[in-house]
Amino acid sequence: MEKPFRRRDLLGIRDLTAAEITGILDTAETFGEISTREVKKVPALRGKTIINLFFEASTRTRTSFELAAKRLSADAVNISVASSSLSKGETLVDTAMNLDAMAPDCIVVRHSSAGVPHQLAKVSKAAIVNAGDGANEHPTQALLDAMTIREHKGQIEGLEVAILGDILHSRVARSNIHLLTKLGARVRVAGPRTLVPKDFKYLVAAGGNPSGSEDVRRGISHPSDTLPTGRVSASAARDPQLEVSDHIEEAIHGADVVMILRIQRERQDSAYFPTLREYAIHYGLTNERLDLAKKDAIVLHPGPMNRGIEIASDVADSSRSLILDQVKYGVAVRMAVLYLATGGQPTSE
Amino acid sequence: MMKLLIKNGHLIDPATPENTGMSILLEDGKVAAWFGPKEDLPTDCEIFDASGLLVAPGFIDMHVHLREPGQEHKETIASGCAAAVAGGWTSVCPMPNTTPINDNAAITRYMIEQARKAGLANVFPIGAITKSSDGSELAEMGEMKAAGAVAVSDDGRPVPNAGIMRRAMQYARDFDLPVIDHCEDKSLSSGGVMHEGRVSLLLGLKGMPALAEEIDAVRDIMLAHETGAHIHIAHVSTAGAIDAVRQAKAKGVNVTCEVTPHHFTLTDRAVEGYDTNTKMAPPLRSEEHRNAVIAGIKDGTIDAIATDHAPHHADEKALEYDRAPFGITGLETAIGLAFSELVHKGVIDLVRLVEMCSVNPARIFRLNGRGTLKPGSHADITILDPTLEWTYRNADSRSRSRNSPFDGRSFTGAAVATIVGGKVVYRR
Numbered sequence: 001m002e003k004p005f006r007r008r009d010l011l012g013i014r015d016l017t018a019a020e021i022t023g024i025l026d027t028a029e030t031f032g033e034i035s036t037r038e039v040k041k042v043p044a045l046r047g048k049t050i051i052n053l054f055f056e057a058s059t060r061t062r063t064s065f066e067l068a069a070k071r072l073s074a075d076a077v078n079i080s081v082a083s084s085s086l087s088k089g090e091t092l093v094d095t096a097m098n099l100d101a102m103a104p105d106c107i108v109v110r111h112s113s114a115g116v117p118h119q120l121a122k123v124s125k126a127a128i129v130n131a132g133d134g135a136n137e138h139p140t141q142a143l144l145d146a147m148t149i150r151e152h153k154g155q156i157e158g159l160e161v162a163i164l165g166d167i168l169h170s171r172v173a174r175s176n177i178h179l180l181t182k183l184g185a186r187v188r189v190a191g192p193r194t195l196v197p198k199d200f201k202y203l204v205a206a207g208g209n210p211s212g213s214e215d216v217r218r219g220i221s222h223p224s225d226t227l228p229t230g231r232v233s234a235s236a237a238r239d240p241q242l243e244v245s246d247h248i249e250e251a252i253h254g255a256d257v258v259m260i261l262r263i264q265r266e267r268q269d270s271a272y273f274p275t276l277r278e279y280a281i282h283y284g285l286t287n288e289r290l291d292l293a294k295k296d297a298i299v300l301h302p303g304p305m306n307r308g309i310e311i312a313s314d315v316a317d318s319s320r321s322l323i324l325d326q327v328k329y330g331v332a333v334r335m336a337v338l339y340l341a342t343g344g345q346p347t348s349e
Numbered sequence: 350m351m352k353l354l355i356k357n358g359h360l361i362d363p364a365t366p367e368n369t370g371m372s373i374l375l376e377d378g379k380v381a382a383w384f385g386p387k388e389d390l391p392t393d394c395e396i397f398d399a400s401g402l403l404v405a406p407g408f409i410d411m412h413v414h415l416r417e418p419g420q421e422h423k424e425t426i427a428s429g430c431a432a433a434v435a436g437g438w439t440s441v442c443p444m445p446n447t448t449p450i451n452d453n454a455a456i457t458r459y460m461i462e463q464a465r466k467a468g469l470a471n472v473f474p475i476g477a478i479t480k481s482s483d484g485s486e487l488a489e490m491g492e493m494k495a496a497g498a499v500a501v502s503d504d505g506r507p508v509p510n511a512g513i514m515r516r517a518m519q520y521a522r523d524f525d526l527p528v529i530d531h532c533e534d535k536s537l538s539s540g541g542v543m544h545e546g547r548v549s550l551l552l553g554l555k556g557m558p559a560l561a562e563e564i565d566a567v568r569d570i571m572l573a574h575e576t577g578a579h580i581h582i583a584h585v586s587t588a589g590a591i592d593a594v595r596q597a598k599a600k601g602v603n604v605t606c607e608v609t610p611h612h613f614t615l616t617d618r619a620v621e622g623y624d625t626n627t628k629m630a631p632p633l634r635s636e637e638h639r640n641a642v643i644a645g646i647k648d649g650t651i652d653a654i655a656t657d658h659a660p661h662h663a664d665e666k667a668l669e670y671d672r673a674p675f676g677i678t679g680l681e682t683a684i685g686l687a688f689s690e691l692v693h694k695g696v697i698d699l700v701r702l703v704e705m706c707s708v709n710p711a712r713i714f715r716l717n718g719r720g721t722l723k724p725g726s727h728a729d730i731t732i733l734d735p736t737l738e739w740t741y742r743n744a745d746s747r748s749r750s751r752n753s754p755f756d757g758r759s760f761t762g763a764a765v766a767t768i769v770g771g772k773v774v775y776r777r
Binding site: 014091092093094111113114116118119133134136137171174197199200202203 | 546547550551552553554555622623664667668669670671672
């Protein structure tokens with residue numbers, strides 16, 4: 001029985017099945033062609049209202065969502081809020097309910113705090129699409145990365161992907177880890193130990209359920225270096241889908257895809273690493289390091305790039321770098337997400 | 350004067366053997382006498398039929414926040430005491446983080462006076478360790494004790510300077526005041542909003558490592574060992590902190606500790622979904638730490654159950670997870686959780702429950718004539734039905750706040766009547 005209004009939130013990749021992810025990517029492929037036309041507009045979402053609610057500065061993602069909405073003929077409204085709802089004396093829930101009272105079909109939300117889309121989804125009648133929440137997830141970024149990889153590698157399954165840099169604070173890394181492992185890639189993460197906790201290897205155990213035991217210290221009289229007794233699922237133990245490498249060279253070695261994360265200067269102030277200069281020397285992606293990857297390896301970066309820091313300029317500008325393709329596919333992916341969130345049916349293969 | 354006879358109950362007074370079918374006479378605010386099943390009962394008194402119920406010395410919550418003076422939109426002493434007696438607590442001990450801070454005898458006296466006017470639970474305030482709880486100069490502990498304070502603590506703003514803490518312990522010992530520490534080395538936990546571990550990595554929320562609690566607990570235990578002061582570790586939540594207490598007790602250090610119902614019930618998995626009513630300090634820990642908490646309750650390392658009842662207005666909790674304040678309410682759910690999670694699961698027996706909720710808190714805070722039913726003691730009594738099935742609803746709470754993660758949770762076991770000073774102040 002078809003409901004009159006089918007609401008589908010996109011809160012994170014963690015909640016999706018491999019089939020759902022593939023459905024979004026297939027739908028995005030069919031929408032990709034629209035942006036190559038002379039008249040870049042179809043009536044698919046005519047009469048639908050989409051609010052882009054951005055609590056955090058963004059140029060690329062906000063523009064991408066806005067273009068996606070407009071190319072589908074939806075009415076899109078952009079709201080940029082300085083920081084938190086708190087600064088206006090209004091609670092987050094108030095903000096959401098006020099916007100919801102205007103009956104939008106979809107609210108696209110970005111916020112510096114993890115979990116805000118989940119909180120909004122509980123009180124909102126509109127579909128909620130996560131455009132990045134704190135260090136939690138950035139699902140459309142992972143989808144556009146996957147689309148880019150699919151276009152260049154044919155499929156995701158069986159690929160070896162290195163994700164390098166500030167994994168701890170990265171929503172891009174989390175969404176990509178979930179997506180790539182769900183679609184059968186093997187992911188290795190690496191970077192400074194301060195920014196790549198060892199426990200990251202449990203992120204996808206049991207489908208995003210960090211099962212098993214944590215390494216618990218047993219008081220001052222016992223050595224604190226007891227090994228974790230964590231249970232990893234049998235298949236994961238044989239063939240781990242997600243590994244934390246000790247060195248970035250180890251992660252890059254033999255990779256099909258090298259994904260670089262943006263490093264924030266503020267991490268230096270919090271003693272995660274000494275200087276950007278040292279970061280560039282020891283953790284930056286240079287051509288020499290990239291030579292450790294497969295010959296046909298591709299390089300992705302979610303942008304905006306710090307040239308000469310996490311990625312050398314000659315790598316960024318090389319033919320292996322697909323950074324502008326990512327941006328291009330971003331519009332198609334967001335068209336697909338908005339279409340599905342507001343009731344459209346996925347394209348079937 | 351008023352006389353109340355509690356008839357045919359099952360008396361649990363850990364100082365004496367369990368007694369079935371006993372009756373107990375309360376007179377002039379004191380326990381007057383016990384009567385065996387075959388003894389003649391007095392007739393010139395009110396009767397409370399406790400057949401099938403447990404009769405225990407009044408439960409004492411060592412750790413609450415009543416928000417008055419200064420934050421009455423969250424809670425008042427009257428509303429907090431109403432929630433307390435509805436949860437089976439005859440006495441509550443409010444932390445000093447009111448506005449202004451309870452760092453002097455005038456505020457201590459004000460809190461006790463407000464409680465007297467409310468006429469529900471006894472209130473035994475906890476004074477600040479340092480003036481304004483800012484960690485630098487000692488507060489007037491002697492004067493606060495004379496006004497009725499039973500311990501000192503800077504609770505959520507733990508004294509960071511070990512030198513100040515050492516002098517605070519030396520000085521508190523002169524007045525036989527226990528020093529309570531909320532163990533948290535903020536240089537390790539600052540910015541954190543949940544337990545640091547696999548779930549915080551999964552959710553992208555900044556973690557507070559177990560180490561932040563453990564380093565502070567070990568520091569305090571070493572200071573207590575050296576000064577001879579009584580250190581009471583508030584709401585222990587980690588395996589390492591519990592082990593540190595266990596070892597310190599074995600060495601004869603004067604250390605005690607408490608645990609909250611949420612730390613023995615929930616884990617950090619509850620944070621998935623980003624409900625701000627799962628945010629408190631110390632945070633909900635991983636299952637391994639929760640198991641260590643249960644083990645500490647079972648082997649006696651943990652002395653007491655305390656709620657850390659921390660009311661916050663709904664508007665304050667309706668924020669982003671990392672901006673919402675720390676703390677949950679707990680007075681009305683604690684006994685339901687203690688029965689459901691500890692007694693009925695075989696972790697502890699009824700005698701130990703009464704020890705953890707009444708006998709030990711009275712001993713730790715030197716509350717003479719409480720934590721016991723023996724004739725001559727205060728007529729503070731908690732009457733329990735261990736088999737009553739009930740469901741907690743935030744909407745029905747007596748607290749001014751609604752920030753409990755246990756809304757809609759069902760329990761087996763409850764306090765069904767609360768008697769303070771010989772007067773029935775709550776009856777389910």
